[in-house]
Amino acid sequence: MAAVTPRVFVSHLAGVPVFDPNGDQVGRVRDFVAMLRVGGKPPRLLGMVVEVVSRRRIFLPMTRVTGVESGQVITTGVVNMRRFEQRPTERLVLGEFLDRRVRLVETDEEVTVLDVAIQQLPARRDWEIDKFFVRKGRGGALRRKGETLTVEWSAISGFSLEEHGQGAESLVATFERLRPTDVANAMHHLTPKRRAEVAAALDDDRLADVLEELPGDDQVEILGKLKEDRAADVLEAMDPDDAADLLSELPEADKERLLALMRPDDAADVRRLLSYEERTAGGLMTTEPIILRPDATVADALARVRQQDLSPALAAQVYVCRSPDETPTGRYLGTVHFQRLLRDPPFTLVSSIVDSDLVPLTPDTPLPAVTSYLAAYNMVSVPVVDESGSLLGAVTVDDVLDHLLPEDWRETDFQGEEGIAGGR
CATH class of the missing domain: 3.10.580.10 (CBS-domain)
Structure with missing residues (x-):
């Protein structure tokens, strides 16, 4: 029997480059796609979500992965450039598994998922979720109290249920190395529920930087789910011109309420920018040059x-x-x-x-x-x-x-290339 390959924790692969056999970089790993199975079997890992140079997210089947090594993923030369679309039966490992609260089968004790280990099956190209790294209690990755342990898939229950109030600390931890524009791109592809949870877990300055890179609809959605005091704090941390652009998308009553909660100096800068027409030098400028x-x-x-x-x-x-x-x-x-x-x-x-x-x-x-x-x-x-x-x-x-640029440029590819190889 062939030796079992070492397990790999997915948080260590988030953002790592993906290379073809010639050593050319295809893109970077942004998530993993898994499918839950009946009969208590561990979820099968279907593939990776890879962000290519154009910022498009594509699906890379695990059958085309020839090596998962330290700091890189090696794939075959055949890549389908069709945009990834999640199917109803699929689950995103980073986006939906991390920070999820589940229970230990033996003790019925609640634990929080901090990381997920994957492993290639012997003598096959198939991969499956192998183990879960969890913390007892209700804390996420940033909470240090509570015993941590690694358990088998069969030792936990709760993944088939919809999660309410899921934390985001472990997912946010995987974003630490990313630029704000890349975090924004990752958040744009999350569900609205998960997007709100990630926003709640980011600190004000980081969230402000990310909001500046998000499409307008996502900005309004996220700001609307924050408590008003925190929304005002985040607006203060944004560049005044970006804060003004965001506030201009809100109903007049909401805009005035948030401006009233901001520090007077910050609010004054934003009000001054809002007084200019949008497509003029006054509407475009920042009030904070050197x-x-x-x-x-x-x-x-x-x-x-x-x-x-x-x-x-x-x-x-x-x-x-x-x-x-x-x-x-x-x-x-x-x-x-x-x-x-x-x-x-x-x-x-x-x-x-x-x-x-x-x-x-x-x-x-x-x-x-x-x-x-x-x-x-x-x-x-x-x-x-x-x-x-x-x-x-x-x-x-x-x-x-x-x-x-077009209004939806943040939601589209940098380039318009279409793939030609294969399908999912």
């Missing part, structure tokens, strides 16, 4: 540019203005580009190296004119000033792209 006084030095500017939470577009330049240092500021004097900061000594005053030749935009500048400005001058960000010359904010190229 602003320095004329007596600041290149060293001061570089310190601000190095801030980790800044987007690359905002970090590409600093804006020099008279006091105050926050929008709307005193008189706008000019822009200092990042490359110029790298060429001058640290003690140089930014006021001596400002680029004042480019005319800033007014808040009522329409989107086509903003786009043309960025393209004509090869800029990634452009200042927006009012009629008195005070800096109101900056429009970045990523915000412009958001409005140039």
Whole structure:
């Protein structure tokens, strides 16, 4: 009899690259598809959900997996690029099994599933769920109390029942290495119930980052399921322009109620953005660019540019203005580009190296004119000033792209390729 392959825990495979036999990366593992079976048999593992380069999620049958090694999955060269659609008889292992509360058959004690082990059957290409790593009590992965143990499928019950109030700590733990846009993509493919549970488990800053990358419908759905105080906290953690875009999708009464719960300074920024037409420089801009006084030095500017939470577009330049240092500021004097900061000594005053030749935009500048400005001058960000010359904010190229692409671009593939090989 052939030796049984070592078991692998699925949390260790979440996000790992999938390669073809030539060593070219096909995509990354996002979940596993299992089918429950009658007669007490362990669930059969049908395949993997793989996210390819275009962000499309495809189904990769386990029969086409030739190796599951440390940090990678090897597959045959035949891949079906048809978009994955979950069937009624199928269960997603990461999305639906982790954090599920089940019971030990022997003691009827409640346990929470922290991880799932899979194993290839001897002398076959079939895979099945082998064991479950569980914690006694009602805690998830982030709760340290309670004994943990590894049990067989036959030792637990409860997977055939619909789960109410399922936690999400273990699933969230598998998202830790992912960028916000990838977490958003994963959440978009969850059920509304599971999406709400994951949102509840994310901290405010992480949820804010993820919300900014989700389609508008998902944003509204998730925000509507949060308690109002927490919804206001998450809106405060979002970039003001993204928070304004989200609030603009809500009924007027809900919008005003959430604005009233936000900190006054944050609410004021968002209200100011909501006062502009959507497809104008004022409606597109962020109110939090890097602003320095004329007596600041290149060293001061570089310190601000190095801030980790800044987007690359905002970090590409600093804006020099008279006091105050926050929008709307005193008189706008000019822009200092990042490359110029790298060429001058640290003690140089930014006021001596400002680029004042480019005319800033007014808040009522329409989107086509903003786009043309960025393209004509090869800029990634452009200042927006009012009629008195005070800096109101900056429009970045990523915000412009958001409005140039189709409304459902976050829900579609980066590319339109269609697969040709095989079927499920």
